[in-house]
Amino acid sequence: MSIQVKTKERVAVVDVTAQVEEAVPDDVEQGVCTAFVPHTTAGVVVNENESGLLGDVERALDRVVPRDGGYEHDLIDDNADAHLRSMLLGESVSVPVVDGGLDLGTWQSILFVECDGPRTRSLDVTTASA
Numbered sequence: 001m002s003i004q005v006k007t008k009e010r011v012a013v014v015d016v017t018a019q020v021e022e023a024v025p026d027d028v029e030q031g032v033c034t035a036f037v038p039h040t041t042a043g044v045v046v047n048e049n050e051s052g053l054l055g056d057v058e059r060a061l062d063r064v065v066p067r068d069g070g071y072e073h074d075l076i077d078d079n080a081d082a083h084l085r086s087m088l089l090g091e092s093v094s095v096p097v098v099d100g101g102l103d104l105g106t107w108q109s110i111l112f113v114e115c116d117g118p119r120t121r122s123l124d125v126t127t128a129s130a
């Protein structure tokens with residue numbers, strides 16, 4: 001199953017926990033749910049959905065991988081920072097499914113990180129029953 005994630009800014013963090021949870025089939029009680037980003041300039045992580053922290057993520061990405069870093073890829077496609085940021089974030093997360101639901105920690109959410117928006121992206125969710 002694929003979830004659509006829409007953003008309005010170039011860099012944005014979107015909490016997709018509810019949509020991923022909804023994508024877990026009703027007949028899976030125990031297993032593993034994987035959310036995979038089929039793109040090269042966006043990522044997905046598990047962390048805390050706290051507004052200050054979400055801003056911190058964007059600022060930290062900007063410090064670690066500045067927008068204009070003199071990258072070679074910018075010569076053909078002006079978005080090298082977005083590729084590099086998505087590589088640091090990772091393209092998938094796996095979450096245990098227990099009693100039919102995502103077994104996330106109290107402060108954990110699934111966060112989609114757009115690095116080259118605004119646009120509409122796909123997030124592929126697959127669940128394996130154990």
Ligand code: ZN
Binds near residue numbers: 073077078079080083
């Ligand atoms: Zn590119």
